[in-house]
Amino acid sequence: MSTEATLHQKAILALSDGTVAEGRAIGITGTTGGEICFNTSMTGYQEIFTDPSYHGQLMMMTYPHIGNYGTMSRDDEAHRVMIAGLIVRSFSDHFSNPVADGSLQEYLVRNRVIGISGVDTRMLVRHIRNKGVMNAVISSDITDRDELVDKARQWDSMEGLELATRVTRKEAQTVPSDGPWKVAAFDYGIKQNIINSFVQRGCTLRIFPAECSLDDVKEWEADGYFFSNGPGDPNASAHYALPVVNYAKSTGKPLFGICLGHQLMALSEEIPVRKMFVGHRGANQPVKNLKTGLVEITTQNHGFAVDENTIHDSRAEITHINLNDNTIEGLRFKTFPGMSVQYHPEASPGPHDSSYLFDQFLDMIKEAAGQ
């Protein structure tokens, strides 16, 4: 039975390629595993840990001090922690924030998270940057390094993994607003701030689970359809998500997708989505809006991307690109009124530069409604 890690209790991080690092245990004791990824945001750890898109991943923060300002409920992006484990350089046992609910340690314990502190995270980031993402395990109860490396090797690969149904709502839910618009949102792991962004703009949301009945969706008669972010390989979610996307397209109402939602909308137009070598995870990614020429600093969190070589002019137009590697960040579809972005305009954590996309979607809804 895992218990709260005590100060100075040792923990080991083992990667599937045999790389091993030692540190001290944080959160609770035990063994956990998943795909190891890194995030370069210097603030917003709690939002990251609760982002459902990170479900099942071992999160390594590149900023060394984590836990400085404790945790508070307003910073949760979901009702629980989503990451499978946490790797940091220097865990703050104490925090400073007069309005916090408690320390990060208390929060990790409450959410049953296993973690490790004190490792050379920069070395591991460079390792992953060169070798590509891989699986790893963190353990404070197994001390045999070879056994841990074996465990990492046997961990399920993210490729082909369907995870959205593990984080989605079980029941459809309505979130009211004081505005006239009705948006059907499909929850593959929707972040709280996406919900807030719609409600603030006067959109009442009906949030449907990842696997939902098409009849229920039809019955609600939405003014627009939103496809959320979420974890896992989009190809593995296609079998239940694409029928809904295709239905939404058939209504003639506007569609909007973020992250996994963007990938699903692309898949529905037969644009393939592939796994990236490292992925983009941070709050400093430059995205250029090709329509306006303006650049937005964005929050990103994705390990899969739309393949830039396979977009046919008749299907979609590239609206946004990443300035670092020229990958596709946004599409405007041509066969139906829809747009989608690979990044996170709802931020949280991260810059607010892209919140205009919610306004644009609302404009599309208004236009479709003849206003």
Add this chain to the structure above:
Amino acid sequence: MPKRNDISKILIIGSGPIVIGQACEFDYSGTQACRSLKEEGFEVVLINSNPATIMTDPMMADAIYLLPMTTDSIRTIVEKERPDAVLPTMGGQTALNLARDLQHEGYWEKMGVKVIGVNMAAVDITEDRQLFRDLMERIGIEQCRSRTAESLLDAKEIVEELGGLPIVIRPSFTLGGTGGGIVWHEDEFERKVLRGLELSPVHQVLIEESIFGWKEFELELLRDDNNNVVIVCPIENLDPMGVHTGDSVTVAPTQTLTDKQYQLMRDAAILMMRSIGEFAGGCNVQFAMEPGSDRLVAIEINPRVSRSSALASKATGYPIAKIATKLAVGYTLDELPNPITQVSSACFEPSIDYVVVKIPRFNFDKFTGVDEELTTQMKAVGEVMSIGRTFPEALNKAWQSLEIGRSGLGADGYSEPDRKTVRERLLRPYWDRTLQIRNAFKFGTSVEEIADITKVDPWFLQQIRYMVSLENRTEGQSLNSIPREDLLELKRAGFSDVQIAWLLSKSGEKIVEQQVREKRLSMNLKPVFKLVDTCAAEFPAETPYYYSTYENENESIVTGRKKVMILGSGPNRIGQGIEFDYSCVHAVLAAQEMGYEAIMVNCNPETVSTDFDIADKLYFEPVYWERVLDIFEHEKPEGVILQVGGQTALKLGKRFVEAGIKIFGTEFEKIDFAEDRGEFSKFLKRLHIPFPKYGTARNADDAVAIADRVGYPVLIRPSYVLGGQGMRIAVREEELRRYVERILQTHPENDFLIDKYLDKAIEVDVDSVFDGEQLHIAGIMQHIEPAGVHSGDSTAVLPPYSLSKLIIETIETYQYRIAKEMGIVGFLNVQYAVKDEEVYILEANPRSTRTIPFIAKATERPEAKIGVKVMLGAKLSEFDLTSKLKNWAIKEPVFPFDKFPEVKRELGPEMKSTGESIYFMDDFSDEHFRKPYEFKNLYLSK
């Protein structure tokens, strides 16, 4: 938008001489700007009166004007050069003010010169508190709440509204804020309000809420012509509101803000920058945030490159001035690559995976009677920056960088103050606050109590308490039994071997630094070097910019080339400033031209030598023995160059000799010997060179006996000091005794010297380079002020204006004899006094000096490079040594007395000036000569 093609010739305005608040960071930004424009094919015209700048080197611009920083000079240049544009944002407030004055005259428009990098209307807004306030109100950015009172009754009501004391009083329309200030207590309230009402010509006072103690933050922004904005670096001040940001300990990135709070600040900063007008360039915004709420108040916005942007550049690796310059000439951020990674975009916000700490350096010891409390007016003369993987590591390294003899944040053998002293010292903000916090924890004070007294955010306090807990644990341990993991934890928290030795000595046997070093090396505990790459390792980076830390992976790959390590001069201070950075940069270039890989070590973020593309490898590290040796052992260079880093580098000479490490140039024993007055005098006697009579004393009675023998007045000088620290002139016995007692308090260990003071003698300062055979006299400078005024504080004229041919020949002969007999290889500076046609030697310095850059600018000879190349084996016959100086060049010192109104303006053997400018003169009727000549004896004091 690509590069503008409507302009081809650009005028850059520099910042002039170094003053408090405007130091060599503007040489750094100016140099980056010049290089950036040259790279784009622009013709660059430059004005700066500061000769000790790299930006005024011939290779930096097409036309360089070393003229006084006045609108008249600029007009002269513009009329001659007819530039298409002016870039006024790289030269601090000086440049901005000059550009603004000319703008108001309509001069730029008249001459068809476009102002780039800033919008002059934006400067007007940011310089005018009321305009700024109104604009912020319009765009919904909160300011300190305030209301105007016309009576005591009004004032009382307003205080109620604002939630009580403390409040700030600002009388309307009084000059320089006279009658204003903070009101802490009821009993002073009425008096201060009434005084303010009386002093105000319109009998109004502004009652403003006090945000003293709020958290303070600074953001560095860049904007392009498309209105894209990025934040390069958020900085958090450890010292809360109430202390000038230049005097505050600051930390990057922010440590105590949640993402929601930070984004609030980011949004506000972007909104503010966009609101002040359209322009492409850099900008700095300061905020205060109330602890425990998200209340954010804008303090100010500066639409130019600043001291903080130099810090932010060094902290992240992102070259703000370089990119800001490219934006000013039309590029947009998305068109530019990140110069550090080459593969990613410059249009992004750096992410760092380490902690940066900046600590300012003060020189209060120079100014008797100065008020040391830190306020909203800047008092620091320099700063150090350190990089560590954690805050404790960076904080300890910063204290090692300061060069005040400390080996970290306490626990290094210095006497520990008592509880009462610590408490008193914490009540007000002083320069050593972090150390006093550490001391308070040693007494078992709680985080809450210290937070309550100092308002420093508890997170920082918890980190310092953690450092103290490591101290306490180590105190009970012994060198033999300390476990590796404990030693590793100490090293990871930045503790030096000296600190660890001191802590381990507590339980018995005395342990020294070397033993700790050997112990940890036997346990394979040595630092690795990690890269500063702007992106937290997300992308591979090309730039060789490193810091040390105790981790697993080393990233600094040692090449097979022959290498030389150059030690920088550490933080700027009076007596050792930009002139040494200038020489360091030239040393790097000289070494490279001689086929060496040049490795630079320095910790001053305001410098050009720490720019990532100057040296082949840059280690941003304390110029502190342990750190320097760690780098040396990693790189294994052929040897080190110490003669360009001022006393900072030279102080380590003995240790290099002991470690058997090669020092290039003059043998270190010879350098050391010049400091030993007894030996040096014997040497002079042997060469038949006169020097003032002197004696060595250990106490007041000795001193008096010597003074009686040599005759008053006498000069008292402690050994091994810089910038004449502690030196005084005494005319009678009581005075002599008083000064001696003072010296014994601060330097109890040292002998000191009593020299016969040569009254009304002429002082002559001579810089030269000797290669073993030939002597190159770089310059003979005759001072206008009499000997007794420190050479750094004197107005120096090159060449001499009144010395006879015979005297000059005598000086040249002496200089040659000393160089030859001392075995000089490289620089030799000698200071002479001439009295009654007799030449006396005052001192000899076998190193690069403050005056080397001045001479280089005056003669247009690369003096620093020549000296370093000779040190590395070149012969003087290989250089063109002709001087291009016509007539005379004058070095004019600049003083900080305006910043310390409580200090008397007087000059003596202890240096007080912060910087200098150069002036070219054709005849002696020039007022730059006449004025100092007229007043030459006026300020001479003791």
